[in-house]
Amino acid sequence: MSKEVPVIRNVLEANDQLAEELRRELRVRKILCLNLISSPGAGKTTVLERTLTDLAGEFKMAVIEGDLQTDNDARRVAATGAQAVQVNTEGGCHLDSAQVFHALRALDLEGLDILFVENVGNLVCPAEFEVGEDYKVTLLSVTEGDDKPEKYPLIFHISAVMLLNKIDLLPYVDFDMDKASAHAARLNKDIEVFPISARSGENMEAWYGWLRHKRAEKL
């Protein structure tokens, strides 16, 4: 009779097992972890800059920045006073749990309330790779078009929040907020939709309310 041996079935399973370990560690420390996903240029870093600034007195926050190249984004968020660490994927199209595991070792987790993981700009591949997050938060900028939930369904299906960013540009583009929200709701009846402008600050309070609520649930 052969002895049972552990089998790692594939790269996704190995990634998810490490993600589960990360999740356990963050749960013990009561840190809310959010995985921010969007197309390139939808405004993830700008949303973070404003959030880190506006909530600086309320929460201790840190950011893991994922990019193919450069440390531009880590420098941008570090300028708000938050801890930041940059992961360069060197061409890789998404962050994975191992990268986040190593990045966490470069952060001081003591007393941390919220950890943001800003994924590589890509609406497809990051959907497949957990990184230890409590929730996925997907940004869609109104300049990208209201058909995007329908055309990139998986990421909206598995995200807790859709931030509809750049609403300051609504007068200049053809974007139907109701259509985009209805598509997202068909993919995921529980998705929360917050129309915001990270540039002007409009309606950011709704997003902060969600953050406060989810952080409180970790305690």
Add this chain to the structure above:
Amino acid sequence: MSKEVPVIRNVLEANDQLAEELRRELRVRKILCLNLISSPGAGKTTVLERTLTDLAGEFKMAVIEGDLQTDNDARRVAATGAQAVQVNTEGGCHLDSAQVFHALRALDLEGLDILFVENVGNLVCPAEFEVGEDYKVTLLSVTEGDDKPEKYPLIFHISAVMLLNKIDLLPYVDFDMDKASAHAARLNKDIEVFPISARSGENMEAWYGWLRHKRAEKL
């Protein structure tokens, strides 16, 4: 002495061999083939709609549309009168040569002048997969930010053209055209940059001039 046997080293090599076959077939037929790449929502389909309409009397053109889901884009370009075929990648983050090979069988290639392949919206993964194209044409919309060539360098390094789209929105966003062009030029000294608005039609003639020139070179 062992006989030499053919070895397919990896998935990328297999893809590139089929791309080379596609390229040979298209060369014999004198069809210019362009691989259109961008982030989701940068305007690939809108650029195609206007190009197909404006040049309808001049060239016989066809489009292979790549999307995770839906046939929205193939229907949009077919409405211009051009031939169109939709490839659904069902979650796949890029088109590959095999998909284009099959899609070509659904098109009437007789007398065709230009074949556009509109890739999945993704600035990362499509850079790695040839699909038989003569040239890669990468779109960057000005709403995405002027840092994108620096942050997604490979695709700009290997593209013949960068279409800077949505210049009608320049008054409402922070985008430095010179900075974006300079970054792209550092990655690729031969890249041609055309600032355009597919929505307003501004400066499309420069792009059409490039198309005419490259099509003439195939004859």
